[in-house]
Amino acid sequence: MPTTPHSLPRRRLLTGSASALAAAGLASFHQSALAQAAAPAAKPLPGYAGWKKADAVIVHSSTTIETKRSAFGTSVITPTDQLYVRNNLPSPPESIVADRDAWEVQIEGVKQPRRISVRELKTLGLETVTMVLQCSGNGRGLFPSKPSGTPWTVGAAGCVVWSGVPVRDVVKALGGVADGMKYMTGTGGEVLPPGIDPKSVIVERSVPAEALQDALLAWEMNGEPIPLAHGGPLRLIVPGYTGVNNIKYIKQLAFTAQESDAKIMSHGYRISPPGSKGDPSQPSVQEMSVKSWINSPLPEDGPQAAGAVQIHGVAFGGMHAVKGVEVSIDGGKTWKAARLVGPDMGKYAWRQFVLQAQLPKGTHVLASRATDAQGNVQPETRGENQSGYNNTSWADHAVTVTVA
Numbered sequence: 001m002p003t004t005p006h007s008l009p010r011r012r013l014l015t016g017s018a019s020a021l022a023a024a025g026l027a028s029f030h031q032s033a034l035a036q037a038a039a040p041a042a043k044p045l046p047g048y049a050g051w052k053k054a055d056a057v058i059v060h061s062s063t064t065i066e067t068k069r070s071a072f073g074t075s076v077i078t079p080t081d082q083l084y085v086r087n088n089l090p091s092p093p094e095s096i097v098a099d100r101d102a103w104e105v106q107i108e109g110v111k112q113p114r115r116i117s118v119r120e121l122k123t124l125g126l127e128t129v130t131m132v133l134q135c136s137g138n139g140r141g142l143f144p145s146k147p148s149g150t151p152w153t154v155g156a157a158g159c160v161v162w163s164g165v166p167v168r169d170v171v172k173a174l175g176g177v178a179d180g181m182k183y184m185t186g187t188g189g190e191v192l193p194p195g196i197d198p199k200s201v202i203v204e205r206s207v208p209a210e211a212l213q214d215a216l217l218a219w220e221m222n223g224e225p226i227p228l229a230h231g232g233p234l235r236l237i238v239p240g241y242t243g244v245n246n247i248k249y250i251k252q253l254a255f256t257a258q259e260s261d262a263k264i265m266s267h268g269y270r271i272s273p274p275g276s277k278g279d280p281s282q283p284s285v286q287e288m289s290v291k292s293w294i295n296s297p298l299p300e301d302g303p304q305a306a307g308a309v310q311i312h313g314v315a316f317g318g319m320h321a322v323k324g325v326e327v328s329i330d331g332g333k334t335w336k337a338a339r340l341v342g343p344d345m346g347k348y349a350w351r352q353f354v355l356q357a358q359l360p361k362g363t364h365v366l367a368s369r370a371t372d373a374q375g376n377v378q379p380e381t382r383g384e385n386q387s388g389y390n391n392t393s394w395a396d397h398a399v400t401v402t403v404a
Contacts, residue, residue, distance in 0.1 A: 048091045049229045056082040060150045063087040067155035072295045074312060074352060076342050077130070078158030080222045085229050086135045086156060088203050088264065089190040092228070092249055096189070100225055100233035105217065109185075109255025111175030118219055118234055125169030127216060129239055130161045131348035132316045136242040136269055136285040139382070139391025145274065147388030154293050154397065159314070159350045162237045164218030167253070171212060181255035184209050186236040186247035204262040205245045205269075207238055207286055209255055214239045214348075217250065239348040240319040241286050242390075244269055259284075272386040285389050288318030290378050292325055292353070292370035293397040303404035306361050311338075312354040317372035321347035324371050327355040331365035331398065332380065338368070347373070359403045367398035 043059035045052050056071035065085040067078065096103065101119035134157035141151030150156070167184070171177055188203035216237040219226060226232030231248030238245050244264070259265055259280075269285040270278030292315035297304055315325045321344075326335040338355040353368070370378045382393040 083158040103233040106252040125165040130345035131239040140388030142396040162218040163220035164216040167212040167215040187252040189249035189251035206259040290372040291392040292368040314350040315370035316350035320372040325353040
């Protein structure tokens with residue numbers, strides 16, 4: 001089935017088909033007499049992502065799927081079947097991944113503009129990068145103001161390996177960037193609803209042109225062809241930038257003198273003061289900054305036994321490498337240096353950290369605070385904004401555990 005990674009068991013493919021029926025409203029669910037008192041039933045996985053590991057994710061909607069905090073484990077790479085999904089528009093049809101090498105991208109704003117197929121891109125260069133992919137709204141659910149949008153906590157993020165051709169190699173093959181071009185603008189290949197202004201819905205984002213140096217036109221993710229749910233057959237990867245800038249199903253890559261005038265760029269994903277609407281004068285959500293959180297122990301694990309515990313989590317610097325992580329077991333009153341563990345997979349990847357601590361009986365607020373290679377320290381407080389973007393507050397991401 002073209003939308004899924006290789007060699008998926010038949011059971012999971014069938015699950016995807018059932019999920020598609022459920023998403024279409026064709027399935028019914030039994031409700032017991034105690035339903036009102038019980039937790040709401042988990043939403044089914046949408047058909048295009050039916051191969052995801054259901055018990056490792058939270059389905060918010062047909063276009064928003066979050067990784068459970070407890071599912072991150074202690075390895076660096078986030079498995080594809082657990083990685084979050086955030087789509088601004090419904091996915092294109094499966095047919096676009098039937099012949100991946102035939103997909104074409106238009107390159108503009110270079111001295112020799114033209115269309116290039118994935119097949120040809122594969123002859124121009126190859127590079128692999130490990131990076132944190134994170135939705136701009138990750139942590140929105142931790143804002144007390146409850147901004148509108150998906151209430152992500154930590155699970156709209158993952159650490160992923162991408163392979164593809166460096167954008168700088170493509171640009172070189174086409175004669176270089178044309179004079180006066182300040183931005184790199186990617187346009188997605190989603191099918192747009194008829195009868196409305198395309199600029200009002202199209203996924204088109206601009207980042208500074210210098211981002212091309214580390215950017216990829218990627219066709220592979222975690223060792224397999226990129227699934228449709230994550231932007232296959234071809235995705236623009238801009239390491240260090242939030243997820244929305246990593247354009248799925250990319251159909252045009254243009255070097256432009258001005259930012260895109262698409263609504264998602266001009267008014268969407270802006271850091272707007274509370275109570276206001278986004279506009280071009282406000283900062284755009286682009287580069288990520290230093291952040292960390294604890295993945296174990298968690299409150300949902302139940303009471304911990306008194307004694308030694310391994311407190312572990314992940315930390316990343318966004319545009320810079322992680323230099324170190326501190327952990328507090330008393331809500332930030334005191335801090336101890338944690339140990340970075342596992343392989344260092346580059347400045348754009350996250351690092352696993354661990355602190356062995358002794359926890360006596362009682363209630364403990366566990367927090368982590370990361371520092372990047374430039375000396376930037378993860379802040380205690382969030383930056384308040386209308387849409388709940390860029391929450392890096394260590395206090396918001398702290399967890400409270402009970403030791404019996």
